[in-house]
Amino acid sequence: MDFRQHTPYRLNPDAPEPQTYLLNLYTDGAYFKQHRLGGWGIAIYDHQGQLLETLSGVQISESSLEMELIAAIKALQWVQQNHPNSSPTLYTDAQILLEGLFDKYPQWQESNWHSPNGNPVVFTELWQQLHQLTENLNPDIYWIKGHTNSHQNQLADQLARQSILKKPYSD
Template sequence: MKEIQVYTDGSCLGNPGPGGWAALLQYQQKRKLISGAEPDTTNNRMELTAVIRALGLLKQACRIELYTDSKYVMDGATQWMINWKQKNWMKTKSEPVKNVDLWQSLDQAMQPHQIQWYWVKGHSGHPENELVDDEARKQAEKIKS
């Protein structure tokens, strides 16, 4: 099973507002940076999109070290999602999970892989996190212009 490192970040200029996402996938000495943008979105949606798009590139099951500065994404994927699924994607009887479309996509994208999640403090000098942060922000700024 291939061992891959994935670094993700999302950015939003206003919340909601124009947003960008970026992910860096690293396998051995090979690196691939992917990114994109949406005109009217939220930071949380961009954080989720970065992870979904990165996992979507993988053509086979992998062992993944996934680095994010979003506790929302990491805690959602590692702690909250199991309960949301048991409750049919509801937080309470009357409150549906926000961004359920993306959480369901993330759930599907995660299935074939063994993922070890790591939280990285944003803007703390972590080189790969800074790279995806810069790219996500650039993507959001392109849309704003």
């Protein structure tokens, strides 16, 4: 699938949309390979563009993909806990997240969570968790080009990077 900017992707396109609170979730992940640290950042806006909340965290990590998945999961968990009847829209600059969720997920399930080359799918539990949350909340998910003029995406990126930089670590 060719993921395009400004095109919404949805697991359940025929499901009715909740007509309650609209939320825009901007997520990003960061990874510092030399320290094996990853960070995630989330900027949550209401439908009028007002910043409601920012969330971020850091952990030992294996890749930027892991952090992108965690950021999306944490954002949807926040919605589930704080505004379960809302209509969320999630924005990510990680095309691989969309590719995994919309293209590869059914294939992985069918192959008992192995890739075409026979190797186990990396971050299976995170993919399953993200899939479950998107099935429950049915968000519109948009790919946006990273590091562009989207101040919301830039804020999510900044939160992810700052969370790593604040973490004390040793070489």
